[in-house]
Amino acid sequence: MQMLEDDAIFEAGRHVMIGTRDTEIEFFRRQHGRCVMKFRGIDSISDVEQYIGAQIKIPADALPTPKQGTFYTFQLKGCRVFATNGEYIGTVTDVLDCGGTEILKVDQDTEETLIPFAESFMKDIDTIQRRIVVDLPEGLRGLNK
Numbered sequence: 001m002q003m004l005e006d007d008a009i010f011e012a013g014r015h016v017m018i019g020t021r022d023t024e025i026e027f028f029r030r031q032h033g034r035c036v037m038k039f040r041g042i043d044s045i046s047d048v049e050q051y052i053g054a055q056i057k058i059p060a061d062a063l064p065t066p067k068q069g070t071f072y073t074f075q076l077k078g079c080r081v082f083a084t085n086g087e088y089i090g091t092v093t094d095v096l097d098c099g100g101t102e103i104l105k106v107d108q109d110t111e112e113t114l115i116p117f118a119e120s121f122m123k124d125i126d127t128i129q130r131r132i133v134v135d136l137p138e139g140l141r142g143l144n145k
Contacts, residue, residue, distance in 0.1 A: 089136075115134055121137075
């Protein structure tokens with residue numbers, strides 16, 4: 001079980017939105033730990049300066065279907081999280097990348113629970129029903145108090 005990190009998302013010809021501009025990727029590569037992309041119609045430094053800080057968005061239906069047991073971060077955000085006994089823990093509000101296992105940030109009212117996105121804790125993930133069932137070790141929920 002893991003978050004999907006697949007450079008195929010950035011294949012040449014994929015349509016993207018940069019800010020309010022609809023364009024497509026001409027090429028993509030990784031260089032020194034960073035992503036380098038060229039977009040159709042953005043051909044000079046002065047062209048690209050207006051997009052500094054803009055988000056690059058790809059429509060969800062244009063993404064490759066994730067393999068069994070892998071998920072896009074956006075698929076998990078907004079899912080309701082329940083313990084195996086049916087207790088409601090909260091809603092996933094963020095997925096934190098801490099350099100190892102991703103962490104689900106789950107909030108309910110003023111209570112925050114951080115849950116490692118590890119197979120041993122995740123018992124069922126249903127992104128269609130927006131529901132995750134977890135089996136947490138004793139005391140994990142109290143760590144954030």
